[in-house]
Amino acid sequence: MAVTNLNWLVVFILSSCVSQHGVQGSTLSVSVYSVTTKSIIVRWSRHDGASSYKVTATPKNTAGPSTFAHFSENTVMGSLNGLTPFTLYTVKVEAMDADRNVLNQGQMESNTAPDIPTIDVATSKQSDSITVEFETVSGAATYVLQAETADRTFFTERSVSSSPDTIQDLQPYTEYSVSVLAVNSLGGQSQPSKPVLVRTVLPAPQFNTSSSSNDTIQLDVEPLEHAVLYSFIVILQRSDRQQRLNTTSTSSTLTDLEPGSTYCTTAYAWDAEGRPGDRATVCQITRPAQPQGFLLSVVWDEQASLLVSWNASQEATEHVAVTSSGLSCSSSSSTCSISLLSCGETFFVTLTASNQAGPSLSSEPVEFISIPCSPNPVWLSEPEPGNCSVTWDAVATADFYDTFVKRDDGVEQKCNSTETSCNYSCLCGYTYIVSVFAYNQAGSSPPGPALNYTTLPCCPADVSISLVSTETLEIMWSPVRGAVLYETRAVDQSELIVCNDTSPVCALSDLSCNSRYNVVVIPCSELSGCNRNCQPQTHETAPCMPAIQNVSQTDGTGVTVTWTSDNGAANYTASLIGETDTFSCQSTGMSCEVTELSCGSTYDVTVVATTSAGASLPSYVVPLETVPCCPVNLTVDQVTQAMTNVSWSAARGAQTFVTSLTSPRGHARCHTQDTHCLMGCITCGTSYNVSVEVLSRTGRKAECSYQGFSSSVCCPSGVRLYSMPNNTLRVFWRLSGSLSNYTVDVQGSSGNYTCSPPPGGNYCDLTDVTCGSVYTVVVVPVNMDGSTVSFCPHRLYSGTVYKMA
Secondary structure: OHHHHHHHHHHHHHHHHOEOOEEEOOOOEEEEEEEOOOOEEEEEOOOOOOOEEEEEEEEOOOOOOOEEEEEEOOOOEEEEOOOOOOOEEEEEEEEEOOOOOEEEEEEEEEEOOOOOOEEEEEEOOOOOOEEEEEEOOOOOOEEEEEEEEOOOOOEEEEEEOOOOEEEOOOOOOOEEEEEEEEEOOOOOEOOOOOOEEEEOOOOOOOEEEEEEEOOEEEEEEOOOOOOOEEEEEEEEOOOOOEEEEEEOOOEEEEOOOOOOOEEEEEEEEEOOOOOEOOOEEEEEEOOOOOOOOOEEEEEEOOOEEEEEEOOOOOOOOEEEEEEOOOOEEEEOOOEEEEOOOOOOOEEEEEEEEEEOOEEOOOOOOEEEEOOOOOOOOEEEEEEEOOEEEEEEOOOOOOOEEEEEEEEOOOOEEEEEEOOOEEEEEOOOOOEEEEEEEEEEOOEEOOOOOOEEEEOOOOOOOOOEEEEEEOOEEEEEOOOOOOOOEEEEEEEOOOOEEEEEEOOOEEEEOOOOOOOEEEEEEEEEEOOOEEOOOOOOEEEEOOOOOOEEEEEEEOOOOOEEEEEEOOOOOOEEEEEEEOOOOEEEEEEOOOEEEEOOOOOOOEEEEEEEEEOOOOEOOOOOOEEEEOOOOOOOOEEEEEEEOOEEEEEEOOOOOOOEEEEEEEEOOEEEEEEEOOOEEEEOOOOOOOEEEEEEEEEOOOOOEEEEEEEEEEOOOOOOEEEEEEEEOOOEEEEEEEOOOOOOEEEEEEEEOOEEEEEOOOOOOOEEEEOOOOOOOOEEEEEEEEOOOOOEOOOOOOEEEOOOOEEOO
């Protein structure tokens, strides 16, 4: 019994250590060369002295007979046939002597290959592939699809994992013998299935497209061998419109198409068996529509060009404009220009649109009359001083003329006429440049000759006499073109003063205030001499300086200024000049009043006398200070239930502030230099009057009142939590005395809760509350604007939760 167990242990160890590809015993090794569905080919090592070998295959996990075979002494490979598909066998090889005694042995395990699969259907949908659908078999890890041509010049196979699958890289319209075999996980292959003959479908036809007009597309197919019918599917790009065409012809025309539109055509061929082949798609655009309604105009860029304009469209990539004289231009936008345009011509223009398909039909020719030639010669004359005339010869193709007269200071005149002459005003002291242009519907002629004409200097028209000081008059005027010298003459009742200078300014000093002079400026030219027809001006010297007698303030923003003066008839201006603003008042007497002065400002008060001649020196300055300004913005923020923070904007002229909150229930007051103040003793739920008293550095005071302030509603007291059925907490509190809205916030370790009672209510319920938690509870009033009070006390509840009676 011990020996039997030992032998079994040795066999078990040998069986466990041997793979499908080989078993190495002490002296004899066994391996599987290959397997099929019903056979195993075994290979073994030679044993010295053996006269034969016996190979036995026994099913391991199923009941069944063993199969054996004998081989000669020189044989090291043999086949066992008639086995069961997809079955695990124990294969034993025994080396025997002549008496059939076992000299040595070895064994291994191996599966036979799966059963032979069966092809259900094999079809070709593409010209380079065949799809095979087959029945799967037990034990197969993968399958091998095989395809072979009838003449056996081509063979291919492909490993697949399931059914169906496809054999690719085949030739179009070629018959193949297709089979399938199963492979187990160890690589064992079944015999191929019964072959099925399948022919691949036709390849996609090769075809060309073209468009010879804006509504047709020509289809030309290269003849395809074995094709009996061609099918075309035509789809308008970016639409769902399509048409179908079946034909045996290799040339077809699509009609009634849209101009400049892209059509994509899909073509495929049918074989004699009624099978459609591969598809090919070609997109073709039709030619553009015939251009309509283009515009012609002339543009200038150093020379005249004909600008052709049309409405841009997506159907055309380029337009070409051609004139009857052979000139042309092209553009991919909506305009192009033809340069070297000659004046006085008449010609015709056509427009052609094109795209990838070719050109459209040319438009109807449009007649165009070119711009007229410029008038030449041109004559300029001055029949009388100040009036000039321009004349010229008539120009063919001109409808009217424009005469442009430009003065050397930039002032322009224009004269429009259908005649051949034009009159314009020519003033003295200027140089004029005169040009004449002819016009028709095409536009303006090229620039013609320009004439220059210069008149004599004019009398200064803007002579100004101003007071420099109480004893000096300054006379100024604008320069007159062409004048090289100015003579200034001033005459009063007793003397004549003359000033000659090349500059347009003259100063007359050592004069008396409040005196009258006649002053004239005479321009002189080297060519024409002096113009002594200029008219003199009568001008007075400045009035004498007034003296301020008193500045009295009538109210917070008004002041009355009084003064004395030795002048006769004069206008007086009292000016109050501050750092940021200035006020003034006028009077012909000895006083005037200024109102609406800026608060918090300091002004310098002065008085100036004026006459038609100018202004006097200002009087000596008298200082003035107005009351300080009230702060523009004031804000009252409640910090706690009994304390507020009042803040306001800075006020001009303010030194200190006295802020007051007043109500029938008490008041608060603070005096500070700051723009804020913290005030206590505030009663909740109370309306206060707000005022600020602003004091300046000199003690001037402004009383300022603001919109009233209402303190927040008092925080409720007596807050209690009551336990209710169904995990509900009810929060109670005592009302503060006024009808208010409240909101309740409860925060706990298990969650946060919020509730609000109806207006005037003093409790609300919280549902789905976790028992046994610690809660922080706050009940706050809701203000009229919807905000809540932020300073009501928070209460912590851990075990003090009351039961409802």
